[in-house]
Amino acid sequence: MFNFIQLIRNENMKIYRRPRTWVMLFILIAISLAVSIMAYAFPDGANGELPSMWLPFQISTMLGINIVTIFAVVIAAETVAGEFSSGTIKLLLIRPWSRSKILLSKYLTLLLFAVLFMALFLVWNFAVNWLFFGADTAAVRGIDQLPALNFFLQYYGYEFISLVMVVTLSFLVSTVFRSGSFAIGLSIFLLFGGQLLTGILSLMNYPWVKYVIFMNLRLSDYLNGGNMFARAEQEMTLGFSLSVLAVYYVIFIAITWYIFKKRDVAT
Amino acid sequence: MQQHMDEPVVRLQGVTKRIGRRTIIDKLTLDVPQGEVFGFLGPNGSGKTTTIRMMVGLMKLTEGEIIVRGHRISSQFEQAIKHVGAIVENPEMYKYLSGYDNLLHYARMFPGVTKQRIDEVIELVGLKARIHDKVKTYSLGMRQRLGVAQAILHKPALLILDEPTNGLDPAGIRELRDYLRRLAVEENTSVFVSSHLLSEMELMCDRVAIIQAGKLIDIRQVHRSGSEPEAAQVAFEVDQASEAAQLLSDLEAVHQENRILVTADREQIARINARLVSAGIKVFSIRPLTKSLEDQFLEVTGGEQIV
Ligand SMILES: Nc1ncnc2c1ncn2[C@@H]1O[C@H](COP(=O)(O)OP(=O)(O)O)[C@@H](O)[C@H]1O
Ligand SMILES: [Mg+2]
Numbered sequence: 099m100f101n102f103i104q105l106i107r108n109e110n111m112k113i114y115r116r117p118r119t120w121v122m123l124f125i126l127i128a129i130s131l132a133v134s135i136m137a138y139a140f141p142d143g144a145n146g147e148l149p150s151m152w153l154p155f156q157i158s159t160m161l162g163i164n165i166v167t168i169f170a171v172v173i174a175a176e177t178v179a180g181e182f183s184s185g186t187i188k189l190l191l192i193r194p195w196s197r198s199k200i201l202l203s204k205y206l207t208l209l210l211f212a213v214l215f216m217a218l219f220l221v222w223n224f225a226v227n228w229l230f231f232g233a234d235t236a237a238v239r240g241i242d243q244l245p246a247l248n249f250f251l252q253y254y255g256y257e258f259i260s261l262v263m264v265v266t267l268s269f270l271v272s273t274v275f276r277s278g279s280f281a282i283g284l285s286i287f288l289l290f291g292g293q294l295l296t297g298i299l300s301l302m303n304y305p306w307v308k309y310v311i312f313m314n315l316r317l318s319d320y321l322n323g324g325n326m327f328a329r330a331e332q333e334m335t336l337g338f339s340l341s342v343l344a345v346y347y348v349i350f351i352a353i354t355w356y357i358f359k360k361r362d363v364a365t
Numbered sequence: 366m367q368q369h370m371d372e373p374v375v376r377l378q379g380v381t382k383r384i385g386r387r388t389i390i391d392k393l394t395l396d397v398p399q400g401e402v403f404g405f406l407g408p409n410g411s412g413k414t415t416t417i418r419m420m421v422g423l424m425k426l427t428e429g430e431i432i433v434r435g436h437r438i439s440s441q442f443e444q445a446i447k448h449v450g451a452i453v454e455n456p457e458m459y460k461y462l463s464g465y466d467n468l469l470h471y472a473r474m475f476p477g478v479t480k481q482r483i484d485e486v487i488e489l490v491g492l493k494a495r496i497h498d499k500v501k502t503y504s505l506g507m508r509q510r511l512g513v514a515q516a517i518l519h520k521p522a523l524l525i526l527d528e529p530t531n532g533l534d535p536a537g538i539r540e541l542r543d544y545l546r547r548l549a550v551e552e553n554t555s556v557f558v559s560s561h562l563l564s565e566m567e568l569m570c571d572r573v574a575i576i577q578a579g580k581l582i583d584i585r586q587v588h589r590s591g592s593e594p595e596a597a598q599v600a601f602e603v604d605q606a607s608e609a610a611q612l613l614s615d616l617e618a619v620h621q622e623n624r625i626l627v628t629a630d631r632e633q634i635a636r637i638n639a640r641l642v643s644a645g646i647k648v649f650s651i652r653p654l655t656k657s658l659e660d661q662f663l664e665v666t667g668g669e670q671i672v
Contacts (some may be wrong), residue, residue: 102472111470116461185457189515192421192451193474196441363423 105195105203106210113173113211122169126215130158130167130223134230151231152239152246155223159250162219167261167289170212174268175281177204178358182276182365197359212261220254241323249321256317263315263343263350264289268355276365288312300327306358308332311346314339372435373398374448374523374555375420379429382415382579389415390579392429397523397557402549402585403568405559412579414454415558418529420557421451434522447475450521452529456512460501464492464511467500468518475519482518490514490542506537511542516547524548526558530565542569599634600624601641602650609646613637626654 136298137154141147178201181187218289239249268285272278290311299307307313308328319325320336328334373396382390390412397403407413418424420431422438422445431438436445458467468486472478479587487496490510498509516524526545530538542565548554560566566573567587575582602624603609610620616637619626629637634651641648 101476108470108473111462111466113457115466185455186459188421188423188453189457189471191423192446192449192453193471196443196446196475325570360425362418362425364418 100328101107102199102203105199106207109177110210112177113207113222119173122172123215123218126162126219127167127222128259129161130219130226133158133161134226134342138230143155148231150237152234152237152250154231155227155250159253162223163216163254163257163261164289165213166212166219167264169215169269170208170261170265171285171289172282173210174265175278175285177272178228178269178323179252179272179276179278179281182363185276185365187363187365191363198355201273201355201358208264208265209270211264212258216254216258216261220250231273240321241351242321244321249325251317253321256321259340259343260315260317263347266347266350266354270350273354273358296327300329305330307332308338309342311343314342371384374434375557376432376433377416377420377429380416380419380426381428382386382412382419383427388579390419393576393579394429395574395581397555399522399555400549400553401571402545402558404566404568404573405557405572405576406563406566407559407561407576409561411561411576412559413576415579416525416576417451417453417525417557417559420525421449421453422446423453447519448522449525450516450519450523451525452509452512453527455531456508458500458508458511458515461499463499463518464503464507464514465498467511468496471515472518476498478518482520485519486514488582489547491540505532506534507535513544517552517554519590520552520554522553522555524554526556528559528561528597530560530562538565543601545569555592561671562661565651577591596628597628598626598654599629599637600626600650600654601637601648602652603641604647604649606642609641612640612644612646620662 134154137157142149147215179189190247191197191293234246237246238244239246264285268289270282271281271284275281292315296310296312296316299310299313313327313334314327316325316327317336317339325334325339377393377395380393381672389610393633396553404412405416415424419426420433420438422442425656426439431445431629432669433445434448436448438445458464459470462470465483468483472483487493490512490513492507492510494504495507500511503511506647509532513524514528516526517611524545527585529541533628545556545558546569558566558569563573570585570587572586574584604623606620606623606625610618610625612618613625613627616627616629616633627633634653638648638651
């Protein structure tokens with residue numbers, strides 16, 4: 099067994115040598131900037147006062163996290179399915195590496211991409227709004243009246259966990275169906291359709307509803323006092339949701355690895 | 366290395382592949398010796414690619430075993446595949462990367478492939494001038510070379526090429542043939558090369574295995590031009606075929622339409638020609654009908670191309 103890092107370097111090269119990755123980064127940066135400029139140019143207060151930095155920060159965060167998720171889903175969809183559609187999978191799998199490790203290198207690189215984009219966005223979003231609107235250390239957020247910075251750091255953390263779930267699902271679909279567009283389509287549908295579905299599910303009074311994945315992807319709701327769509331008698335807590343997600347996660351990963359290891363490659 | 370000399374580089378033992386109820390490869394058994402260019406000849410759909418996929422671990426075997434340098438591909442994949450370089454079907458590359466980055470990508474997957482080795486390989490396949498261009502700008506011939514380059518980066522003991530001449534022009538085919546020979550000689554690489562065109566196999570290979578419908582039909586030595594003193598069948602196209610046949614009855618000449626068939630070596634061909642001409646028979650052409658692979662290939666495949 100020699101250097102596993104080399105596999106990660108390869109996967110990184112395949113992501114960052116493509117112009118589209120840089121377009122993604124540009125879009126992300128532009129969004130946050132656009133929101134700040136709007137908030138700066140059209141202040142909403144009666145006497146034309148600038149808002150607190152946390153207001154545009156929050157708006158950008160809502161948009162940005164969804165966009166980072168979409169980008170990560172695209173990368174996830176491509177990473178395995180793309181190797182199949184280009185036929186390069188044949189050259190990748192005939193090296194002295196087990197299929198499990200090849201797949202692991204792809205998955206870890208994907209997570210690195212997501213961490214990097216999420217972190218860059220967080221830092222940029224913070225810096226831009228701080229520069230435009232000045233620091234606001236007095237602001238508090240959430241049910242526990244946390245200082246805004248503290249609140250948002252936790253918020254990004256919870257959203258990242260949800261992102262990992264969606265991206266892992268995309269990775270699974272990419273591996274199992276070897277179709278990048280299907281993986282993107284299904285994951286994005288689940289991401290947004292899932293939010294809709296949660297609303298519908300919440301109207302139903304079945305005991306299994308609280309085990310549905312979408313009900314548990316809304317982790318950041320717990321910072322604001324609990325799952326917006328849950329009924330009190332469902333007794334959904336952060337711990338509960340995390341446990342449910344952990345079970346889904348293990349199942350997703352197990353299916354992905356099992357299929358990838360056992361499949362005959364005949365592209 | 367010494368202890369490997371007599372051992373085959375790769376050994377296929379009763380290799381069988383069934384998909385659903387269909388048997389695609391049926392109890393294939395063969396050895397590829399060290400340093401040989403070994404041809405794998407069969408019509409389209411006979412199972413060449415499937416066999417190669419099993420040899421490199423892309424497909425699992427239903428039955429049998431493939432052993433590379435003493436390691437089973439099924440249970441000791443990493444040790445076995447270390448000795449193998451391959452192109453399976455088309456030389457597929459990352460089109461958005463340069464040729465060099467493609468090679469770097471595969472070099473990183475082996476221990477000890479140095480930058481010098483990468484440059485050496487680029488030189489060997491003659492891609493130096495274009496190696497930093499994106500692969501999407503490459504012609505098929507260039508991609509084929511890049512394919513060979515990635516396959517030999519780690520100096521494999523066995524190089525597997527699946528129909529490498531597909532889509533190449535005659536000059537490209539000739540070049541490929543030349544550097545396969547060079548590899549076999551310079552790097553002592555055994556080459557396992559498949560094709561459905563036997564004319565190519567005859568030019569490239571030391572031995573050829575013929576498969577049809579997933580079954581091994583025969584393995585034959587190919588005798589190369591320049592080293593064939595043996596007698597072979599020769600056709601003389603003449604104006605008076607029956608007279609000619611009579612004249613050459615001592616050689617058991619056979620009369621066939623406007624030509625006669627005789628078994629003769631090089632010297633004899635010259636003498637027969639002189640005899641025919643001096644007897645006033647016009648000779649329009651002399652063609653050796655080496656009982657070639659072609660005859661046998663057509664015999665076993667019944668001339669069919671698709672099975
Ligand atoms: N994945 C597959 N599923 C079912 N049949 C297959 C598959 N791959 C190949 N075959 C069949 O196996 C036979 C051999 O195919 P192949 O190995 O590609 O032949 P060749 O490379 O000699 O042209 C063909 O009849 C083909 O239809
Ligand atoms: Mg084929």
